[in-house]
Amino acid sequence: MDTESEVHGITEELKPAPYGGIEVMLPLVDGIKFTVNDTQVTPKALGALITILPGDIHHHVKLTGDSPAFVFISAGFDIKRGVKTDNSQFMVPGFANIKRVTELK
Numbered sequence: 001m002d003t004e005s006e007v008h009g010i011t012e013e014l015k016p017a018p019y020g021g022i023e024v025m026l027p028l029v030d031g032i033k034f035t036v037n038d039t040q041v042t043p044k045a046l047g048a049l050i051t052i053l054p055g056d057i058h059h060h061v062k063l064t065g066d067s068p069a070f071v072f073i074s075a076g077f078d079i080k081r082g083v084k085t086d087n088s089q090f091m092v093p094g095f096a097n098i099k100r101v102t103e104l105k
Contacts, residue, residue: 006082
């Protein structure tokens with residue numbers, strides 16, 4: 001299943017807002033591809049933390065249909081339901097130098 005691109009911490013006009021929308025994701029099964037802005041990663045189960053900041057365009061998709069895409073998601077900082085969007089419709093505001101994928105060893 002593809003969750004489709006979405007973004008948190010924005011106004012109705014799809015402009016960055018200075019609040020809310022931080023998520024930390026941990027894949028619980030293999031074969032899930034995460035996309036955060038222009039970064040793509042397919043970590044092993046329990047192999048990486050994926051950080052989503054306000055304004056990040058993100059989604060994840062299970063690459064095979066043999067099992068669900070189980071992902072543990074911890075969310076906070078006034079997070080609201082994400083707005084589905086298209087990558088070409090949104091510019092990411094000022095977080096480009098912060099690492100989004102932390103490999104676990």
